[in-house]
Amino acid sequence: MRVVCLAGGVGGAKLADGLQQILAPGELTVIVNTGDDLERHSLLICPDHDTVMYTLAGLAGSQGWGLAGETWRVMGSLARLGEGTWFRLGDKDIATHLYRTERVRRGERLTDVAAELGRALGVPSHILPMTDAPVRTRVRTDDGWLDFQDYFVRMHQEPDVREVRFEGADRAAITPEISEALRAAEVIVVAPSNPIVSIGPILAVPGMLDAIGAARRRGVPAVGVSGIVGGKALRGPADRMLVGLGEEASALGVARRYASAELLDTFVIDTLDESLAAEVRSLGLKVVVTDTVMADAAGRVRLAHDILAAGAPA
């Protein structure tokens, strides 16, 4: 079964891992957010892509990002040179960024470099950057506009976010690989990633919603999962961001976002949020209530199963 999954970082990577466990090699395609990419220490760094890649390669660190068994020699020497080291890069991880940066600088497409990296690390699924064009998420706080990673990592997501924009999105486009994956998709999955700054940039790429809409009109089910459970984001600042933007920090708030984009036909919420089911249904969405918290490897597979079952023909 060919599955296309839209994903951000850690939460998206976990669900993608669950899907990969139950699908045949090559059946899963993950479209990853590149809005949180950054240039730092001369390197082009793609945090969400790499989190998904390392996870699907079975190499991820226990913290959910980066690589297992990582060391920090380069960072230590950068610190000695007086460089800010708030965006921590492990030694093995830096090799990935050197590989990518060299190729992108000489004109290769991000999509091609991602495919090379995936092959080199033995990833059995396809990981597609949401676009080959540079798109950069920025957030407006009471102190002005910030680059996303300034807000997310350096400032620990502490400032309230008043507005979000995806710079460069208007000049971006989906890739031929994304068009083809969505044309061939039998199920579309929206991972329990941050709806604003993980899924949001993906949907902002011109052509993305059209291609998803075309698939849905062909009868391809589109199933999303709430990353907010019991009013709290499982990870990251999605709950506070929704409030800051005047929306509701709940599975219902997430469902409203996706319903207004006409993205989904089915929404998966946690058993903890069962009381919201009727309101989600009133948005025109089918609702599946299940355990959405992926506490371990078995949890990833279980949620993946539930999602694919929700997308299966009745």
Added chain:
Amino acid sequence: MRVVCLAGGVGGAKLADGLQQILAPGELTVIVNTGDDLERHSLLICPDHDTVMYTLAGLAGSQGWGLAGETWRVMGSLARLGEGTWFRLGDKDIATHLYRTERVRRGERLTDVAAELGRALGVPSHILPMTDAPVRTRVRTDDGWLDFQDYFVRMHQEPDVREVRFEGADRAAITPEISEALRAAEVIVVAPSNPIVSIGPILAVPGMLDAIGAARRRGVPAVGVSGIVGGKALRGPADRMLVGLGEEASALGVARRYASAELLDTFVIDTLDESLAAEVRSLGLKVVVTDTVMADAAGRVRLAHDILAAGAPA
């Protein structure tokens, strides 16, 4: 005593270290070759600069280049990704290249970045790149033109060199810092580096020979040292390169090069080459015969002393 030393990599770094030991902090300025700089894995790497810098910071590895106590995590991961790793970069060394690359890419002058790096590592001397413009040494072999590090590192200096050129030198210029250093110099020293591909590129920068000549006309002594002893290069391929270019692989061959450039008034040769003294003198050079092989720290200081004595007023 303000001393300006022209230097390439390991041999130049050793002599610069000897000079630094006997001069007051800040009195030594080293003009380093950048013709063997390269871009690799997206990084701008300046091998001769860094060899001199690490040596003068007291951080050099025992092999003569790179840093002591180095590890190779990034290289190991690059190899796993299928990257060629013939140009080996240690983890701590990579921090230097990241620091430099980021600043040069955003428009800082190589000279300013070199000064920042030197300060950060506690180097008491000034290290000046020979120019801020990109100059790249290339060598013609029987298989065609090669980038310098392809020849030097990847091919282990095995091919015969038929011709050498310094690409970009015609569009380069010496920096204000070099002009000022040579204006203030009380002694000019040419290190026992490869005369063709270490000192050669420095002299090829427009303005360099003029500025040295102006200093010499003011009476500033210019003392060079042969890096070829007993017909053999102490390190590297200088002897075979001289032969490949139809010159003599000896201290006399080196002296002829420098004499034809009107670079020096005094040439220091090894006791082993004493029989060449008369012929070197016939080129119009004063000759000092001494032990030029810097086998240890004391040897560096001893040679530095002999050179400054040779440059002292009679």
